[in-house]
Amino acid sequence: MALIEIKQASKGFGTEGARTEVLKGINLFVQEGEFIVIIGYSGSGKTTLVNLISGLGRADSGDVLMDGRAITGPGPDRGLVFQNYSLLPWLNVTENIALAVDEVFPDWTKGQRAEHVAKYIAMVKLSPAAHKLPRELSGGMRQRVSVARALAMTPRVLLLDEPLSALDALTRATLQDEISDIWLKNKTTVIWVTNDPDEAILLADRVIPLLPTSPATLGEALTVDIERPRDRKAINHDPRFKKLRAQLINTLLDAKGKNKVKSSRKLVLPDILPEDLTKVNTLQFLNRRGPKRRNELKLEEVEVTA
Amino acid sequence: MKHFKLDSILLPLAAILACGFLWYVIAGRSVTTTKKDDWGDTVKVTKRKGISADLPTPAETWKASKLYVTDPFAKRGELDQGILRFTWMSLVLVAQGYFIALVVGTPIGFFLGLSKKFTTAFDPIIQVLRPVSPLAWLPLGMILFSGVKIVNGDGRTTFGASDAAALFTIAICAMWPTVMNTAVGVRAVPQDYLNVAKVLKLSRSKTLWKVLVPATLPYMFTGFRLSLGIAWLVIVAVEMLTGRPGVGGFLWQQYNANSYAHIILCILTIGVVGYVLDRLMSVVECKFKTA
Numbered sequence: 001m002a003l004i005e006i007k008q009a010s011k012g013f014g015t016e017g018a019r020t021e022v023l024k025g026i027n028l029f030v031q032e033g034e035f036i037v038i039i040g041y042s043g044s045g046k047t048t049l050v051n052l053i054s055g056l057g058r059a060d061s062g063d064v065l066m067d068g069r070a071i072t073g074p075g076p077d078r079g080l081v082f083q084n085y086s087l088l089p090w091l092n093v094t095e096n097i098a099l100a101v102d103e104v105f106p107d108w109t110k111g112q113r114a115e116h117v118a119k120y121i122a123m124v125k126l127s128p129a130a131h132k133l134p135r136e137l138s139g140g141m142r143q144r145v146s147v148a149r150a151l152a153m154t155p156r157v158l159l160l161d162e163p164l165s166a167l168d169a170l171t172r173a174t175l176q177d178e179i180s181d182i183w184l185k186n187k188t189t190v191i192w193v194t195n196d197p198d199e200a201i202l203l204a205d206r207v208i209p210l211l212p213t214s215p216a217t218l219g220e221a222l223t224v225d226i227e228r229p230r231d232r233k234a235i236n237h238d239p240r241f242k243k244l245r246a247q248l249i250n251t252l253l254d255a256k257g258k259n260k261v262k263s264s265r266k267l268v269l270p271d272i273l274p275e276d277l278t279k280v281n282t283l284q285f286l287n288r289r290g291p292k293r294r295n296e297l298k299l300e301e302v303e304v305t306a
Numbered sequence: 307m308k309h310f311k312l313d314s315i316l317l318p319l320a321a322i323l324a325c326g327f328l329w330y331v332i333a334g335r336s337v338t339t340t341k342k343d344d345w346g347d348t349v350k351v352t353k354r355k356g357i358s359a360d361l362p363t364p365a366e367t368w369k370a371s372k373l374y375v376t377d378p379f380a381k382r383g384e385l386d387q388g389i390l391r392f393t394w395m396s397l398v399l400v401a402q403g404y405f406i407a408l409v410v411g412t413p414i415g416f417f418l419g420l421s422k423k424f425t426t427a428f429d430p431i432i433q434v435l436r437p438v439s440p441l442a443w444l445p446l447g448m449i450l451f452s453g454v455k456i457v458n459g460d461g462r463t464t465f466g467a468s469d470a471a472a473l474f475t476i477a478i479c480a481m482w483p484t485v486m487n488t489a490v491g492v493r494a495v496p497q498d499y500l501n502v503a504k505v506l507k508l509s510r511s512k513t514l515w516k517v518l519v520p521a522t523l524p525y526m527f528t529g530f531r532l533s534l535g536i537a538w539l540v541i542v543a544v545e546m547l548t549g550r551p552g553v554g555g556f557l558w559q560q561y562n563a564n565s566y567a568h569i570i571l572c573i574l575t576i577g578v579v580g581y582v583l584d585r586l587m588s589v590v591e592c593k594f595k596t597a
Contacts, residue, residue, distance in 0.1 A: 054505060055504075056501055056504060056505070073504075074504045074505045074507065075507060076505075076506065076507055078505075079505075080501075080505045082498060082501070082502075084498060086498040086499065086501065086502050088499060088502065088516070088517065088520070088521075090520040090521075091516075099506065099508075099516060100506050103506050103507060103508055103512070104506075153506075
């Protein structure tokens with residue numbers, strides 16, 4: 001049985017009348033230990049999809065199941081890494097992670113919990129910065145703290161919502177490698193959301209495009225059969241990588257193209273004739289009767305010079 | 307940069323001198339004339355003349371206030387004490403009333419910020435009560451707490467209805483900025499932080515103390531600062547009406563005693579103390595600017 005199953009889920013926002021459907025007919029099956037990447041344009045509903053799994057949002061219809069049970073709310077079995085880090089700025093690195101650990105492992109002793117926190121800080125290579133506040137850290141370091149916080153809860157699924165899109169390209173590459181190393185070590189199930197095709201193929205077992213139809217639907221999954229660990233430099237020349245990349249980009253571009261809405265609407269032009277302005281500045285303005293409408297004209301004189 | 311620094315001292319100084327001069331010009335001065343009365347004796351007649359005849363000049367003000375300023379902690383009688391001694395009494399009263407305002411106002415602000423229903427229910431009441439003047443609250447306080455009387459061993463009342471009314475008035479007037487700012491602060495807590503609390507499944511009390519309160523602190527302190535300003539504003543009115551000794555009580559009593567120079571002394575003292583309090587609070591406020 002799949003760890004996470006989404007069956008025919010749909011989700012929209014707004015009330016009757018001003019309602020937008022965001023997701024429709026979503027079907028997703030994630031096996032234990034799988035690394036899934038969901039790729040899509042910004043604004044196409046990726047975060048909404050992640051929220052369905054994390055429990056921050058509820059599907060309007062359809063089922064979202066984990067271990068065969070419906071997901072009704074957030075929980076520590078699904079660690080969430082936010083796009084904007086969402087660290088609490090008044091707590092330092094250790095305290096931010098400890099907040100999660102204290103909540104998930106209340107029966108442990110203080111020493112055990114502190115050790116656990118330190119272990120995950122070391123895992124993301126932040127031990128020297130353990131007592132710094134988030135504002136003293138760079139973007140990449142903050143995102144590492146966020147990853148460590150999610151991992152420290154020892155979740156069954158790690159959900160990452162565009163975790164690296166706020167970072168510069170070089171930092172992004174480093175973090176991709178680091179997170180992929182961590183994953184190779186403990187093989188947690190990962191659902192990673194991104195808008196970067198290279199990142200998707202580099203990291204994933206399966207890449208699933210979220211097609212920008214309106215409402216959005218999931219496209220055909222691409223299985224990435226490149227063996228791990230994947231070398232960032234070598235993979236660029238791998239023909240399988242090139243093929244997958246082209247395939248993925250085509251799928252996304254095609255969906256975008258088909259989705260272009262042609263609007264045909266009849267525009268009614270104003271039925272009004274300009275006023276004779278020569279009268280405005282003379283005393284004759286007293287006789288003005290305002291602008292005329294074309295349909296009020298009984299006779300229209302048109303001068304034609306032959 | 308040096309030039310700029312000099313400016314920041316010289317310009318205010320110039321403005322102060324200009325105001326002092328204006329004061330000097332409109333103030334009245336004593337003019338003594340000798341004239342013969344109906345019996346033919348020469349008598350000295352002292353009259354005050356000037357644009358505002360009864361307003362003492364800066365020099366007269368200083369002469370009359372000197373004793374109070376140079377010996378600020380003297381106690382010559384219940385109603386004749388050094389200016390800082392009076393100020394201290396007022397400050398103690400303000401501190402008590404202010405404390406009540408914060409203790410009551412902050413939770414109300416939190417409820418307003420957290421619950422839409424609570425806001426809908428209580429917002430009209432708050433908006434109506436907010437602009438009511440301290441002068442209006444005080445009589446109500448007197449009625450409300452008319453039964454309050456704490457007597458010490460000697461049979462003297464240490465805490466009576468007027469004390470309770472004074473505290474009530476300060477608290478209820480000073481409370482609103484804290485209430486409003488806390489409410490706004492709670493509403494302004496970023497959804498991200500609340501999502502973190504939800505994902506970590508923090509308990510209600512932990513969400514409050516670890517997420518909501520720290521995130522709201524900067525707003526709360528802005529409210530606290532405004533509240534302190536109002537509490538200090540209210541003290542004069544309260545002391546005037548209840549006749550408590552203090553800087554405001556002293557002001558009113560000296561007005562009744564035709565000792566106008568002391569009124570100016572009191573006004574300046576109230577202003578300076580208010581300014582110092584505000585500065586102190588803004589220092590504390592800066593410390594809590596977490597986010």
